[in-house]
Amino acid sequence: MEEDLFQLPVKIGDVTLRNPFIVGSGPTVKSIEQLEQIEKCGWGAASTKQTFNPRPYINYDPRYRWFKKEKLHIFTAERRLDMESGLRLIEAARKRCRELVIIANFSDNSVNMEGWEEGARRFEAAGAQILELNFCCPNMSFNVDVSDKGVNAPRPSSGASMGQDENAVAHVVQSLRKAIRIPIIAKLTPEGGRIAEVSKAALEAGASAVSGVANRLGIPPVDIWNYRKPIYNLQGENTVGCMSGPWIKPLSMRDVFEIRKLVGPGPHINGTGGISSMEDAVQMMMCGADSIGVCTETMLRGFGFLEKWMKSLKAYMKEMGFSTAREMRDLLISEIKSAADLTLWSGYAQVDKEKCSGCGLCVEIGHCNAIVMTDVVASIDPKLCKGCSTCIDICPKQSIRMVEEDVAKR
Ligand SMILES: Cc1cc2nc3c(=O)[nH]c(=O)nc-3n(C[C@H](O)[C@H](O)[C@H](O)COP(=O)(O)O)c2cc1C
Ligand code: SF4
Ligand code: SF4
Structure with a gap:
């Protein structure tokens, strides 16, 4: 019998993905048409666009730039899903996608846990197979903290500002672990430099997996002759932007490496950040990742490249004598020495x-x-x-x- 090119199973909690490749939450996982295409192209899972409850105070039409030479993607404005659209998307995906594992990317902005718990229960009831808690988005309160500190009134902490605080992350994960049965992924920010410690806290609180990393905030290139005009089209002001794409890969591999060293061999780590080739994915696994998240590359190239990645991955594995994804995992952990x-x-x-x-x-x-x-x-x-x-x-x-x-x- 001919081998299924897309079979290379990995597990998150008790959910099996047909292969380790996950389309990361972002603009390519917002509609049922995109999810159907992702399924057709053989991906293991898709994490739907962030649902933010209640509707966030920053929610604009997208403003992106791709700096080819720097291999840097940066965005300032982005639109999230509201609760009802997020739930409808999950329901539709579960009806129409048979093999693709559907992950709901979610965060709530309420001070007490009621909103988080209600949201989590509703996603589980809608059919989400895994809940990914968004402790990573730098485009909400963290953006305001960095660019506006002390000027505007403080906002409720969410996304990347919340994700730097292991107590806050553990508190949410612990409450939701009691509220729902499906596996929980804590998706964490690299900001703050403590992603390994926060990962450990999230896993001890009951997360089945951690995912790192999401975008970092930075100041994009500026036209020094016309510095008031931002490099973004159709945008009036300069601002700090959310950076992703291949430039981030050395940093995200280091983060995954540090998480793996701290949490040991047991927990599932989804390695994300700058993956744009099969070789990148293998390197990320060697640093400790069980599965691989890809966002920017799907924005630039769609989803069809996975076939080429799977072909070259299978050929590489055959040549190297690997038969499972797990055998490639952690290979660099003992190899990487201190200076x-x-x-x-x-x-x-x-x-x-x-x-x-x-x-x-x-x-x-x-x-x-x-x-x-x-x-x-x-x-x-x-x-x-x-x-x-x-x-x-x-x-x-x-x-x-x-x-x-x-x-x-x-
Ligand atoms: C435009 C854009 C929107 C994103 N939206 C989300 C989101 O809604 N939820 C989330 O957890 N991550 C979001 N991300 C982060 C990505 O899923 C990913 O973690 C990050 O971009 C790094 O991976 P990459 O280099 O493959 O893009 C977004 C990224 C981009 C570029
Ligand atoms: S060796 Fe030095 S001088 Fe010769 S080509 Fe290379 S850079 Fe130029
Ligand atoms: S020290 Fe040696 S290797 Fe380094 S730049 Fe000079 S000649 Fe090249």
Whole structure:
């Protein structure tokens, strides 16, 4: 029998996803048509666009920019679902999507727990298979905190401002764990630098999984000649924006790595942030992720690329002798050493004179006095070379290589 390309099961609580790939909550999971397309393209799960209850005070038509060179996506304005539309979407998805696991991304803004509990119960009744609590959105109170602190009246804490407080997160998770039966994911912000500690608190309070990371707040590039005009189209003012996409990947891998180290091998971690290829996904798993969330890439390219990812993932797994996603997980956890424990080998850089064009770029390197121009080509003094690699990376002709001496320097 022919193997199903999209089968590579993982579990969140007692729910099985056909594969680890989840379309992350955002603008590509707002309608039943999108969810049907996601199912058709073979994804394991989709986390629907955030339902915010009551209707949030920041809820505008979208304003996005994609900076191709920086591989940075940034948004300032976004529209959430209100409670009724969120529930209708889940109901429709459960009727029309047979294999796609439907996750409801939800947050409530009430001070006591009644709103959270009622919302959670209603999503469970509507058919959500997993509830993802949004402790990550930086576009609500956290945006106001960062850009306006002390000017406007304080707002109720939600999303990324709430998600930095492990007591607040644990309190919500604990209450909802008693209110519903379906698995709960706590989706956490990287802001505040304590995502591992907050994850631990959420898991101890009863979450089946944690998901990290969501967007970070930042100031986008500014036109210095016209700095009052924002780089966004159809927008009057500059503001801090929510950043995502490939630039964030090294940071999100570090966050997942730290979470895994702190919570141990048991809990499910959904690794999200900057994933744009099969190789990115494998790296994220190696840092500790069980499943992979993808948002920005689906905004830019739709959902069909998963087929290519699954084909290359299966080929990679076959070649490497892996038969489950779990076997790829955590492989980097013991490999990543502290800078204090590194072994450095002796060696020096050497120029291939046949390939060198004499452009002189390497001679300009500010921290190196080993390179000089002799005749019309560069030459490196092995005694002065410290082996840092900068010249290799800046040479436009790839004419420099490292010569390794088989001697440990330290
Ligand atoms: C325009 C936009 C809207 C988003 N909306 C939500 C949301 O409603 N709920 C949520 O939990 N995350 C939301 N996210 C965060 C993404 O799900 C994801 O965590 C983040 O963008 C990092 O992953 P990526 O680099 O693959 O986009 C949104 C991201 C973007 C870019
Ligand atoms: S490897 Fe570093 S130290 Fe050595 S020549 Fe190149 S830039 Fe200079
Ligand atoms: S950067 Fe490369 S090509 Fe240019 S001088 Fe140095 S070695 Fe030669």
